[in-house]
Amino acid sequence: MKRIMPRRSGSAALIVLASVAGWILASETMAAPSEPSVASSAAPASATRKENRALRKRVYAAFAKDKSIDAGNIGVGVKDGAVTLTGTVADASQIERAVTLAKGVSGVVSVTNKLTVRRDFGQ
Template sequence: MKTVPALRLSCGVLFALASIHAWSQTSETGAAATGSAMAASGAMPAKATRQANRALRRKVYAAIVKYKEIDAGKISVIAKDGAVTLDGTVVDESQIDKVTAIAKSVTGVVSVTSRLAVRKPFGGQ
C-alpha cells in the first residue's frame, strides 16, 4: 500500500525534472540566437568588452613596469574601450609625462587621461 504513493511521488519528481531540463535547453538556444544576432550587428557582448578592457589594462601596466625608475606599484591603470586613465603617484614631475607617453605607445590605446600626482617618498629629498 505504501509503494503506490511513493511510486506516484517519484514519477512526479521525474516529470518535474524532465520539464525543467527541457526548459533549460530551450533558453540556451534562445541565448545563442541572441548572441549571434549581437555579433552580426557589430556590438560586442559585455563579457568580451570586459575581457578586452582587462587585456588592454594589463598591456599598459606591463609597459610601465619595464621602466625601473618608475614605481608602477603606485600607479593604477583603468581601461575602457581604448580610453586609458592613469591614477596614482610618482616621485618626479618628469615621470608624469613619461608614464603618459608609455601608455600612449601601447597598441589599442585611443586616449590617455593622467590623474598622476607628484609625491616625494617619505624621507626623500
C-alpha cells in the same frame, strides 16, 4: 466609531492572483520578437571587459619594462581603449614618462592623466 473588517475570502484572492498571472503571460507572449534577450546582450559586454583587462595588462607590462619609473602607486583604468592613469609618482618627470608609455601601447585610443607627485609628510 465602528470598525469595518475586510471579508476574508479565499476565492477573491485566487481570482486576483489568476488575473495578474494571466496579464503577465499575455504581456510576455505579445513581446516583439526583435527585442534582444539578456543572454545575447551579455556576450558583447563580456568580450569588452576581457579586451579592457588585456589592454590594462599591456599598459602595466610597458611600465614594468621601463626601469626609469616607479609604477607601484600607479593605477590603470581602461574603458573601450581609453586609459586613465591615477595615483602618485616620485617626481614630475615620471608623470610624462608614464603617459608616453601608455600612449605607446597598441590598442590605446586616449590617455587621461590624473597622476600627482607624491609628497612626504612634513614637507
